[in-house]
Amino acid sequence: MFTIFGVPSGALFGQLLIGLINGSFYALLSLGLAVIFGMLNIINFAHGAQYMLGALTAYMLLQFAGLGYWPSLIIAPLVVGALGIVIERCFLQWLHNLDHLYGLLLTFGLALIIEGVSRHYFGTAGLPYTLPDSLQGGRNLGFMFLPNYRAWVIVASLTVCLVTWFLIERTRIGAYLRAATENPTLVRAFGINVPRMITLTYGFGVALAAFAGVMAAPIYNVSPNMGSELIIVVFAVVVIGGMGSILGAIVTGFALGIVEGLTKVFFPEASNTVIFVIMAIVLLVRPAGLFGRRA
Amino acid sequence: MERVIDPMAEQRSAWRQQSETIAFVIMAAALVVAPFVTYPLFVMQALCFALFACAFNLLIGYVGLLSFGHALYFGWASYVSAYAAKAWGLTPELAILAGTLTAAVCGAIAGSLAIRRQGIYFAMITLALAQMMYFVAVRAKFTGGEDGIQSVPRGHLFGLIELRDQWAMYVVVAAIFLGSFLFIYRIIHSPFGEVLKAIRENETRAISLGYKTDRYKLMAFVLSATLAGVAGSTKAIVVGIASLTDVNWPMSGEVVLMSLVGGLGTIFGPVVGSFVIVTMQYKFAFLGEWVLVIQGVIFVACVLLFRRGLVGELAHWLRIKL
Numbered sequence: 001m002f003t004i005f006g007v008p009s010g011a012l013f014g015q016l017l018i019g020l021i022n023g024s025f026y027a028l029l030s031l032g033l034a035v036i037f038g039m040l041n042i043i044n045f046a047h048g049a050q051y052m053l054g055a056l057t058a059y060m061l062l063q064f065a066g067l068g069y070w071p072s073l074i075i076a077p078l079v080v081g082a083l084g085i086v087i088e089r090c091f092l093q094w095l096h097n098l099d100h101l102y103g104l105l106l107t108f109g110l111a112l113i114i115e116g117v118s119r120h121y122f123g124t125a126g127l128p129y130t131l132p133d134s135l136q137g138g139r140n141l142g143f144m145f146l147p148n149y150r151a152w153v154i155v156a157s158l159t160v161c162l163v164t165w166f167l168i169e170r171t172r173i174g175a176y177l178r179a180a181t182e183n184p185t186l187v188r189a190f191g192i193n194v195p196r197m198i199t200l201t202y203g204f205g206v207a208l209a210a211f212a213g214v215m216a217a218p219i220y221n222v223s224p225n226m227g228s229e230l231i232i233v234v235f236a237v238v239v240i241g242g243m244g245s246i247l248g249a250i251v252t253g254f255a256l257g258i259v260e261g262l263t264k265v266f267f268p269e270a271s272n273t274v275i276f277v278i279m280a281i282v283l284l285v286r287p288a289g290l291f292g293r294r295a
Numbered sequence: 296m297e298r299v300i301d302p303m304a305e306q307r308s309a310w311r312q313q314s315e316t317i318a319f320v321i322m323a324a325a326l327v328v329a330p331f332v333t334y335p336l337f338v339m340q341a342l343c344f345a346l347f348a349c350a351f352n353l354l355i356g357y358v359g360l361l362s363f364g365h366a367l368y369f370g371w372a373s374y375v376s377a378y379a380a381k382a383w384g385l386t387p388e389l390a391i392l393a394g395t396l397t398a399a400v401c402g403a404i405a406g407s408l409a410i411r412r413q414g415i416y417f418a419m420i421t422l423a424l425a426q427m428m429y430f431v432a433v434r435a436k437f438t439g440g441e442d443g444i445q446s447v448p449r450g451h452l453f454g455l456i457e458l459r460d461q462w463a464m465y466v467v468v469a470a471i472f473l474g475s476f477l478f479i480y481r482i483i484h485s486p487f488g489e490v491l492k493a494i495r496e497n498e499t500r501a502i503s504l505g506y507k508t509d510r511y512k513l514m515a516f517v518l519s520a521t522l523a524g525v526a527g528s529t530k531a532i533v534v535g536i537a538s539l540t541d542v543n544w545p546m547s548g549e550v551v552l553m554s555l556v557g558g559l560g561t562i563f564g565p566v567v568g569s570f571v572i573v574t575m576q577y578k579f580a581f582l583g584e585w586v587l588v589i590q591g592v593i594f595v596a597c598v599l600l601f602r603r604g605l606v607g608e609l610a611h612w613l614r615i616k617l
Contacts, residue, residue, distance in 0.1 A: 043415045094599060100415050101361045102598050105555065108548060109594025116587030229426075232544060236423040239416055269434065276427035280408055283420065287411040 007265050013144035015261040021150055021219065023257020024157035025051075025212050027250045029234045031161055032208035034243040035168070038181045039201040042092060042103030048231025049114035050206045053080050054213025055222045056118055059129055069132040069218070076214045077207040084206030088199045111228070118224035126221025153215050160211065161250045168246055177201065236279045242292020252290060314615035315480075318563055326469050335461045336533070339468045341573040343530035346472050348553040348565030349479050350522030355551075356560030357483055358515045359495035360410075363418045364425025365550050367405065368398035368520040369527035370542025371428060376528030377444040377537035378437055387450045387458055387467075391528040398524020399517055401428070406516030410509055413498075422544065429542045443538030447531060464533060471529055475522055480562060482518065491515055523550075552590055555597045558604025563617050567606050 029047060036044045044050075057079055058072035067075065087110060095103050131149055138147035168174040180187040180194050188194045213227075220226055241252030256275050264271040282290060329338045347369055354360045376394030379385040385393065409420045432438045439445075449458035458464045482488050493501045494508050501508050531537045540546060549572065557568025572590075579586050601608055610617040 037415075043419065091595065091599065098602075101418065102602070104361070104363075104415060104418055105551065106595055106598040108551075109591040109598065112548070112591030112594065113588050114591075116584045116591060119587070120584040228544070232422055232426045235419040236426075239412070239419050239423065272430040272434075273427045276423050279420070279423055283408045283411050 009143055010145075012265050015265045016258060017144070017146070017150055017261075018264070019258040019261020020154050020254065021257070022260060023254040024154055024161075025216060025230070025253075026234055026237045026257050027161050027253025028157050028208055028212040029230070030237045030241065030249045030253050031164060031246065032205040032212075033234065033238055034246060034249045035164070035208070036202055036205035037243050039177065039198050040088075040092060040103070041100050042095065042107065043100070043235075044202075044205065045104055045107035045231070046087070046111040046114065047107075047206075047209050047234070048227030048229075049111040050080055050084065050227070051209040051213040051216070051230065052118065052222075052224060052227035053083070053114060054210025055129070055217040055226065056122065056213075056224070057210065058214040058217045059127055059222045062129065069135070069214075073211070073214050077210040080210035080213075081203040081207030085199055085203040087206075088202040092202065093195070093199070111231075115224055115228060122222075122224055124223065124225060126223040126226075129217040129222050131218045149218060153219070156215065157212070158254075160208070164208070165246045165250065233275055236275050240275075240279050240282045240289060242289025244289075245291040248291025314610075314613075314617060315562065318617055319480075322563065322566065323473065326473070330462075330465050335465045337573075337577065339465060339533045340530065341570050342468050342472045343526045343533065344550070344553060344569040344573055345566040346475050346529070347523050347526035348550050348557070348569045349476060349562075350519045350526060351550045352554045352559060352561075352565040353479055353482065353522070354515060354519045355554060356564075357488060357495060358491045358512060360512065360516070361418045361551075362409070362421040362516075362519070362547075363551065364405070364421035364423075364544075364547050365520075365523050366542050366544060366546035367421075367425035367428045368402055368523040369530075369546060369550070370432065370537075370539075371401055372398040372524035372527035373531040373537040373541045374432065374438050374444065377447040377531040377535075380450055380532060381444060381447045382437075385450075386454050387452055387532050390450075390532060391471075391525065394528025394531065395521055395524040398527065399521040402517045402520020402524075403513075406513050406520065410512045410516065422547065425542070425547055426544060429539070429544070432539060432542045438537070438539075441539065443536055444531075445536055447535040447537070449532055449535065458532070468529060468533060471525065475525055476566075479522065483562065487511070487514070549590075552594060552597075554604075556593060556604055558607030558610070558617075559602075561604065561606045561610060561617050564604050564606035568604065571605070 029051060033044060033047055036042060036047075054076045057076040058069070061067040061072045061075060062069075091106055091110070092103065095106060135149040135152055138145055138150075140146075166174075168177060176187065176192055177197065180192070180197055184194050216226070237252055237256050238249070240256065241248045243249065256278065259278065260271060260274055263274040270277070326338075326342075347365070351362065351365050354362050372394035374394075375397040376390045379393040380387060380390035405421065405424045408424065409417050412420060433440060437444075449464060451457055452463070452467060456463050458467065483491075490501065490506055490511050493504075493506070494511060498508055527541060530541075553569040553572045554565045555568065556564075556571055557566065558564030575589070576586060579589065582589070597604065603611055606617050
């Protein structure tokens with residue numbers, strides 16, 4: 001063991017790891033928010049609730065269907081994503097011509113409903129979710145101990161983020177998507193079914209949130225409250241990064257997670273607030289956000 | 296936001312032109328009757344929330360800015376006022392003043408940051424800043440953490456009038472509410488208020504007409520935060536408790552709900568809305584977590600079905616201003 005700025009290296013790297021984990025959730029969630037915002041012009045306030053729903057679905061699959069972590073990682077995002085599609089068809093599609101703020105208010109209402117129902121059935125105490133055997137244990141890297149599951153979370157979310165980026169920026173369907181973001185009427189005139197694309201985009205964004213939820217389940221306890229506080233931090237991340245760029249959302253998410261982790265080591269009192277402080281500073285220096293375009 | 300006021304103004308008959316005055320008289324009369332019909336403490340609490348919602352509505356209804364962090368001003372004013380009354384032994388009017396000033400300062404700082412972005416970002420920034428101050432309240436020593444500040448003495452108004460008497464307290468709260476309400480009415484109908492409405496309708500055009508819209512927006516934000524502070528401080532004195540509930544994000548959501556139910560951009564809407572929501576919470580308290588679900592359903596229903604809110608629909612139907 002050695003020390004860096006008077007902090008034992010073990011503690012430092014440990015917090016860095018936690019920071020990276022939090023950062024991967026920030027990245028996944030702000031990515032989903034950015035994708036949804038791009039197509040629907042709606043800030044999805046229910047994103048935190050849908051993240052929680054992903055974790056809760058994984059928990060229920062394990063409890064009632066005996067399905068473990070790996071199947072849940074596929075099934076839960078599909079189920080919650082399907083719910084997202086229902087939500088878009090039933091509610092959000094009627095808000096197209098209204099002020100964007102109504103989308104925020106409506107999804108806030110949905111978040112309250114989802115949270116209230118989950119709290120009624122599962123209480124507010126955390127429910128433990130056991131790790132799959134294949135990801136138990138860890139390895140000693142010499143300078144720190146790296147639990148296998150945490151390494152997996154970082155690798156998996158980074159992969160999902162990059163695949164999403166590739167899908168949107170480098171494929172044909174992504175090109176349609178970006179075109180429809182810029183000018184939906186024109187894209188419709190070319191014979192592309194934009195409303196269906198909007199629906200599927202929302203479903204995809206929601207599925208991303210649920211995916212993050214399943215991955216979070218073994219780390220944090222599964223609790224109906226797990227989404228609401230996280231989503232506010234993610235909002236700050238989104239304000240800092242700006243929603244103009246997919247890669248920007250990913251980079252900002254991971255970077256802020258690391259900064260938060262480091263704050264826990266050097267100035268633990270501020271660890272809850274550091275992201276908000278950074279947001280305030282960014283607003284003063286670069287009001288459009290780090291990767292944002294001026295509106 | 297959507298315009299609620301009917302454009303066919305000149306066709307109104309005489310009593311229709313006086314609709315706001317008539318409604319105000321009805322409201323004042325209701326305030327006189329209310330404590331005899333139901334519990335005075337309940338009415339006082341509802342009045343504090345009504346003032347809170349009116350302050351919030353000043354921003355969303357007349358400038359078109361959705362603040363999702365008004366719990367910050369309500370809650371911190373409530374803490375400072377409770378602390379001033381309990382630890383420093385200040386008289387209630389000074390305690391309320393201290394709380395209000397705190398809210399004004401917080402509003403000036405948060406507002407100057409938030410107005411740098413528009414629309415949805417504005418909402419997210421206000422929410423994030425409020426959450427930050429929530430964490431500060433959790434950590435700070437004087438707030439008492441999870442316990443909050445309890446058994447705050449009501450004290451003597453101006454050192455003279457004993458406020459432990461329910462009726463004296465009621466008169467004070469009603470006076471604060473009516474005074475603040477008239478103040479908001481005055482703001483909305485002043486030249487300043489007209490500029491605010493111009494910004495709501497078309498900010499770019501207001502800028503092109505030579506108005507420094509950022510200054511107007513900041514001023515409106517500070518006024519709104521200050522009035523939310525009056526509501527929070529008064530609530531702390533009335534109920535005798537300041538707690539984390541007052542500063543946390545569900546409180547910010549509740550005030551949005553109250554204004555939305557009553558009618559955004561109507562003067563009387565937030566008052567009606569807050570009485571509806573407070574009554575609902577009171578009557579349905581036994582339902583536990585379902586109250587949250589009901590609130591969510593009301594949110595969804597309001598946004599999808601009646602965006603004008605209760606008072607807005609009434610005004611639209613009668614073709615009057617309310």
